[in-house]
Amino acid sequence: MITTPPYLQPGDLIGIVCPAGYMAKEKAAECIRVLEEEWGYRVRIGKTLGGASETYFSGTAEERLADLQEMMDDPEVKAILCGRGGYGMTHLVDQLNFKKFRKQPKWIVGYSDITLLHTHLYSNYYISSLHAPMAGAFNEAGYVNRYVQSLRQALEGKWARYHAEAHELNRPGEAVAELVGGNLALLAHGIGTDSELKTRGRILFIEDIGEYLYNIDRMMYQLKRAGKLKNLAGLIIGGFSDMKDTERPFGADVYTIIDNIVKEYDYPVCYDFPVSHTERNYALKVGVGYKLKVTKSKVMLEE
Known part of the structure; x- marks a missing residue:
């Protein structure tokens, strides 16, 4: 508990x-x-x-x-x-x-x-x-x-009930589980250490800022190869602000990169949820139970 x-x-x-x-x-x-x-x-x-x-x-x-x-x-x-x-x-x-x-x-x-x-x-x-x-x-x-x-x-202990707009890459579904996650770079950085995040059966949220697109791809593959994406209850993709590209374009935007990596899994996924390095950054209690509901028209996340 x-x-x-x-x-x-x-x-x-x-x-x-x-x-x-x-x-x-x-x-x-x-x-x-x-x-x-x-x-x-x-x-x-x-x-x-x-x-x-x-x-x-x-x-x-x-x-x-x-x-x-x-x-x-x-x-x-x-x-x-x-x-x-x-x-x-x-x-x-x-x-x-x-x-x-x-x-x-x-x-x-x-x-x-x-x-x-x-x-x-x-x-x-x-x-x-x-x-x-x-x-x-x-x-x-x-x-x-x-x-x-x-x-x-x-x-103050008030239970959260957040809503977000639908996104074309969203995958409908519903999950009830402990919520974990944070900055993608730090989640990847923690793998193999005493700070490595447990993700099996959890709802994972990720966000980042100022990274090259190829590095987002690399870090997502690090999570995937470490088994951090395989057995999730759900996945929340937050804001990825100030992304950078190389002189020869990587060839995909950040959400397409992530979608290609997680498309084989069948859990609900939502994109552009308000958790980020911008002002769109809801307070999320790490480890607390949340319900994630993704439909064609909206996203709901509530304790």
Whole structure:
């Protein structure tokens, strides 16, 4: 059974950290304001948000590890919101100590590079986490945006019920299973490690940004050859933004690439679902049971 961390109550404390890429403190100002003034929480800022780092990372690996570990271990902190993703979680994940966290689990919120932490939590400890908008989304979309609001609803324990438009490549069907997934690059990166995602009998969701089309093809084949696509209950293809092509064209767009790789399977598949690196990014609880229903006219995903 999946362990679901306690949902938040007014006045609860949310910690904000940057375990990977650097983020200026002012870019989280609107997020902090909304969390405190609009949503009624308290906020603690970690040392890695707007720190003194002059590199791509928010701090050294040791500094990032200590900041995240402190938030995970502090019983007063009820949720950890990542400021941004980027790259760097792979430096930390094997050194994190989950002893206290397992006794008092809390929501870890993020996407992109944070996918590796989501998969690690799920595959090793069966603890749910939130693949959801991060601090920067409060600037880009505005906190009244439906996708940022889906984060608030998830933290408060309201059950999700999402709808999406039909897509010509969708494969109709229905599935009820635990929902797992995240950024395609990180899912492929985790194969063969302690963070490898269990997918058999699950609904898998994937998304990505800024990749060459041939690399999407390669990573999808990596999942396929590793057996991660064969026995799914269902497959959700999210946004693949800012895709790049080579000088000699690859010859297919990203959704056609994916469709060609999974067309032999008979589970329901939907494309262009609102989970992505753009503002179209619904909060999804990793490991929680969802119902996916794909019809010719629409897609529904609900807890």
